[in-house]
Amino acid sequence: MSALLSAPVDVFAALAAGLVGLAVGSFLNVVVWRVPRGLSVVRPASACPSCSTPISARDNVPVLSWLLLRGRCRSCAARISARYPLVELATAALFALTTTWAVRQDQLAVLPALLYLVAIGVALALIDLDVRRLPDAIVLPSYPVVGALLGLAALVEHDGGAFVRALVGGAALWLLYFALCVARPGGMGFGDVKLAGVLGAYLGYAGWSALLVGAFAAFVLGGVVGVALLASRRGGRRSALPFGPFMLTGAGLGIAAGASLAHWYLQVSGIVAA
Incomplete structure (x- = not known):
């Protein structure tokens, strides 16, 4: 007990964020299933996809219910995909890691914005992998939400320059992806262009x-995976890869380690002294 009480603040913050992440991950499973089908994420209540029996509260506890039910519906015994608890666990882990980073970097003001990015990022990545789309229902409302969250963070930190960078970054990345979309029709979807504006705001901030x-990382990651698929003969030159997951991963990398990676590159290039 004494060891627990003496644990660093970031440990408690990470545990709390992880618990919130479990609940958010449970909701994201609903979002990933319903949004691409044009269904409401609020009503009706969650039900078994096989027998349509509504899922009771006791069977809707993240991860734990799936384990207790051994991955089957209580009513019809149909298998419930392991993806559901995995999404919940992944969201919890990302919430915990993001919170730990924010505490250690003294970036608590921007933490709500970052957790929002994690939530929509998980949903958009999975939807893009499933149906090769980045739904407007998630991306477009993110513009005012992200603007408000980053604006509030800048206000708390008395850093108007960060908010200006967010606006410039969002516009710049949107224009870059728009130019690529126009230059090579069919090579990049307009959903990527819309998402670029949101991610650019975070990166600029x-x-x-x-x-x-x-x-840059988004294109590097996409290229590496594309080459790996070609080498393993699991894809061809014309195989379409959903680019949203690479954009989101690249943005996360830029936010968490952009300054360090840029400095390392300049050192390796000999532009700055070690």
């Missing part, structure tokens, strides 16, 4: 280095 690294 984090700094110019974060913006450059985050933008």
Whole structure:
């Protein structure tokens, strides 16, 4: 007990964020299933996809219910995909890691914005992998939400320059993806263009280095995976890869380590002294 009480603040913060992440992950499972089908994420209540029996509260506890039911519906015994608890666990882990980073970097003001990015990022990545789309129902409302959250963070930190960078970053990344979309029709969807504006705002807020690294990392990650698929003969030159997951991963990398990676690159290039 004494060891627990003496644990660092970031440990308690991470545990609390992880618990919230479990609940958010449970909701994201609903979002990932319903949004691409044009269904409400509020009503009706969650039900078994096989027998349509509404899921009771005791069977809707993140991860635990799936384990107790051994991955089957209580009513019809149909299998429930392991993806459901995995999404909940992944969201919890990302919430915990993001919160730990924010506490250690003294970035608590921007934490709500970052957790929002994690939530929509998980949903958008899975939907893009499933149906090759980034739904407007998630991306477009994110513009005012992100603007408000980043604006509030800038106000708390008395850092108007960060908010200006967010606006510039969002516009710059949107324009870059728009140019790529126009230059190569069919090579990139307009959903990627819309998402670029949201991610650019986050990256711009984090700094110019974060913006450059985050933008570049998406294409590097996409290229590496594409080459790996070609080498393993699991894809061809014309195989379509959903680019949203790479954009989101690149943005996360830029936010978390953009400044460090940019400095490392400049050192390796000999532009700055070690």
